[in-house]
Amino acid sequence: MINRAAAQQHLRVAMGHAGAEFRDGQWEAIDHIVNQRGKVLCVQRTGWGKSMVYFVSAKLMRAQGHGVTLIISPLLALMRNQIEAAQRLQLRALTINSTNQPNWAAVRQSLLADEVDLLLISPERLANDDFVANTLLPIAARIGLLVIDEAHCISDWGHDFRPDYRRIGQVLARLPRNIAVLATTATANHRVERDVASQLGDGVQVQRGPLMRNSLALQAMRLPGPAERLAWLADRIPQIPGSGIVYTLTTRDADRVAQWLQSRGIDARAYHAGKDDAERQALEQALLANQLKCLVATTALGMGYDKPDLTFVIHFQTPGNVVAYYQQVGRAGRAIAKAYGVLMSGEEEADINEYFRDTAFPPQWQVDRILRALEAADDGLNVREIERAVNLRPSQIEKVLKLLVVEPLSPVLRVDGKWARTPHPFAMDRERIRHLTRQREAEWAQMQAYLVNERCSMQFLAETLDDTHAAACGRCAVCLGRPVLPATVERQTLIAAQQFIRHSEMLLELKKQWDLGALVHYVAAFGWNKANIPLALRGEEGRVLSRWGEPVWGALVTRGKEAGRFDDELVAATVDLLRHRWPQAGGVAWVTSIPSRRHPDLVPDFARRLAAALGVPFRAVIEKSRETEPQKHMENRFHQCHNLDGAFVIQDGADVDGPVLLVDDVVDSAWTLTLAAALLKQAGAGAVSPFALATTAAK
Structure with missing residues (x-):
């Protein structure tokens, strides 16, 4: 049996403070885990010291000959902090997560050799059959302690429910029945508490402190x-x-x-x-x-x-x-x-x-x-x-x-x-x-x-x-x-601040790879044969004036789309952007726009007024050769490319010399602008600077 004094000495080492004392409930949780091999749900306020409970417990259980402590943590920042803290107790802590895949094989070997004291994983690992079969199950019988950090994620009722956490119940069923379990959270009301406790199995001791x-x-x-x-x-x-x-x-x-x-x-x-x-x-x-x-x-x-x-x-x-x-x-x-x-x-x-x-x-x-x-x-x-x-x-x-x-x-x-x-x-x-x-x-x-x-x-x-x-x-x-x-x-x-809001446009990055299997017409017409869009066919880095519906310009774009004409204020705002905050596009020689069969005049009308304000010609050189489904309904690269395959052509003999500003009203995936830029460049245009009044990209 481990006594309180021995546990407290490890606490002082972990905290780097020779006079550190247990807070109310810390020793009781450690005692239940280490001496009784029990299950504890610890609901304590942020900063109370929940991590100290499992660090000290892991140190004590390792000294008793138990195996690795498995810690399930939802965020990488959490893992990094915990690894640093564990090192003060001379615990060897390793992690398997999405950012260190080259190290997975070495970590697995260390685990199988019982050379790891703490293993930190994200809940997503539990949904990986290879990890479960080749890493978790071979060491299951030797796991000393299972720690579920931020345990409210288990619960449907928690504020940050994550489906991967539902795997924890399945994992528990495959671990020894007498395994010690510690679940911790600072944000659980009674509903969440009951839900989490039920998923951990019988005999859970709920420890709840003031918040x-x-x-x-x-x-x-x-x-x-x-x-x-x-x-x-x-x-x-x-x-x-x-x-x-x-x-x-x-x-x-x-x-x-x-x-x-x-x-x-x-x-x-x-x-x-x-x-x-x-x-x-x-x-x-x-x-x-x-x-x-x-x-x-x-x-x-x-x-x-x-x-x-x-x-x-x-x-x-x-x-x-x-x-x-x-x-x-x-x-x-x-x-x-x-x-x-x-x-x-x-x-x-x-x-x-x-x-x-x-x-x-x-x-x-x-x-x-x-x-x-x-x-x-x-x-x-x-x-x-x-x-x-x-x-x-x-x-x-x-x-x-x-x-x-x-x-x-x-x-x-x-x-x-x-x-x-x-x-x-x-x-x-x-x-x-x-x-x-x-x-x-x-x-x-x-x-x-x-x-x-x-x-x-x-x-x-x-x-x-x-x-x-x-x-x-x-x-x-x-x-x-x-x-x-x-x-x-x-x-x-x-x-x-109001001026800043009016000037808070966004960068517009066009695509660098296309799905040639979805662009059969253009592949046949131009011989495109590489998944990477050739540099000679790529547009420049563009700009989006606003987010759809967002103050100030986004609201004007929304209103103009509904009314069928964009306000002159948007023309002035775009000119201001081009002349003062987008130097790469400041020297455009002409303007063109993305055509639409549903709204044939909306964008060209705006682009003509913009060209006049810039003192350059507007040229309607892009034609839409067939109707397409609304691009906003296309959800991935294959369908976004396929929907546009053969839909646009550059007029035969059109004057496309010099750098051009390519205008559209609303952009989401940016595939329309990407393909239009490639067609313009294929026809001999200079630098193509894409521009959209608003984006509907997800929040």
């Missing part, structure tokens, strides 16, 4: 327009000591807010899933070392990122539910006396959160379409072949397959890289999905209530999470009866 965060000073305010919120950030962030995080709902806003703050002399960087792993690691380390004032991040920076002295977390928009907000704002003030948590509410957030709710589960027709395609295939289909068969985006296909493969009796099976239909029948549980959607809508209503809450903000959050210790904090704006940070903005800053 009140005494260091956080909370404030909520409504600033509908993005310019007001940008101005507030620029005015207030320099006044807050230390460093912090600004959360946005979308990648687009993370980039835009970071760019704005940089323009105001604030050392801010964007952090989101669009950044590669090396850049994200560098940004995490820079913030940890106080080399940045803030990261402007999506939820890609959330669970597990541990910087105890963060002095602020500010939300540019309202998250979809209380538990997500509590988890994110809880990054701040973990080891300092005071930190700020400011929630700003904007006019676009309701639409964004509705989009997230509506796309949480794939629709029935997508599931049916994929199952029919697999059933019709004799030898299964890989993802590229599924794309051709069903006209769905790779992300949509992945979502469907991920949903199906974790079913106990899965209707699909992956063998040697190909997916096949199994004999198991499958029907979407529509009532469950409706029920969960209604729950998400109720959670959104809770966030709206938080914004206008007239009692303690921290108490509101804690009570929503079913914390029986909830009480008034005395620190938030509601308790104080005044703003924690001034809600006003400087007039000159607001004017600058």
Whole structure:
């Protein structure tokens, strides 16, 4: 039996603090895991020290001769922090995740040789049959402890439910019955708690502590327009000591807010899933070392990122539910006396959160379409072949397959890289999905209530999470009866923010590879024979003026599309862009546009007025030779190319000399502009600079 004193000595080593003491509940959890080989669900606030429970437990169990501790962590940032912390206890920690595939074979050999103390994996690994068969099952009998970090992801009711986590129950069934299990989360109400405990099996000891965060000073305010919120950030962030995080709902806003703050002399960087792993690691380390004032991040920076002295977390928009907000704002003030948590509410957030709710589960027709395609295939289909068969985006296909493969009796099976239909029948549980959607809508209503809450903000959050210790904090704006940070903005800053919004166009990257199997007409006509689009046929880096419906220009584009004519303001805005912020296209010699049979005058009319304002000719040299389906309905590269095959031609004898501005109204996949640029270059045009008024690309 391990006693408390021995365990506490390991705690002090892990924390690098000779006087460290266990917090209430830490030793009790360790005792239940190590001495009783039990199961513990630990629901404790952010910063309580849940990771110390499994590090110390792993060290003690390893000393007793038990095997590796398997830690399932949802985010790479979490894995990196944990590996660094484990090293202080002289635990050898390795990981298998999407970024270190070259190391997988070596990690597997070390595991089989019992040379690994901690193995950290993402939940996605559990959906990989090769990993389960060749790595997990051979060591299953020797696993000492299974740790499920951020365990609310198991639950349908958790704010961050992930289908891959449903595999954990299946994995548990294949592990020894007496395996010790620790599940941890900071964001679980009683409903989530019961759901998680039931999936872990019998005999789970639930340990629940208070969720009140005494260091956080909370404030909520409504600033509908993005310019007001940008101005507030620029005015207030320099006044807050230390460093912090600004959360946005979308990648687009993370980039835009970071760019704005940089323009105001604030050392801010964007952090989101669009950044590669090396850049994200560098940004995490820079913030940890106080080399940045803030990261402007999506939820890609959330669970597990541990910087105890963060002095602020500010939300540019309202998250979809209380538990997500509590988890994110809880990054701040973990080891300092005071930190700020400011929630700003904007006019676009309701639409964004509705989009997230509506796309949480794939629709029935997508599931049916994929199952029919697999059933019709004799030898299964890989993802590229599924794309051709069903006209769905790779992300949509992945979502469907991920949903199906974790079913106990899965209707699909992956063998040697190909997916096949199994004999198991499958029907979407529509009532469950409706029920969960209604729950998400109720959670959104809770966030709206938080914004206008007239009692303690921290108490509101804690009570929503079913914390029986909830009480008034005395620190938030509601308790104080005044703003924690001034809600006003400087007039000159607001004017600058409004100007920035008008100038926040986006880069437009054309495609570099095409699907020649979908371009039979053009291949026959021009002899195109390489998957990579030849450099001689590629357009330049282009620009998109706005996002569809977004203030200011996006709203004007939406209105103009409906009215059948684009406003002269959009012409002036495009001229301003070309002359002042897009030097590569400033010397275009002529303008042309993408033709349409449905709206033959809309884009050419705009392009003619734009050409006149630039003082260059407009030439309608591109003709549409046949009607096509709306390109927005084409979901992947094969269908996007096939839909356009032979649809456009360059007029015989057309004057295409010199650099040209190629104009379209709305862009999504950019395939229309990519092919039109290739045809213009094939006909002898100079540099082709693509431009669109708006993009409808997903948030």
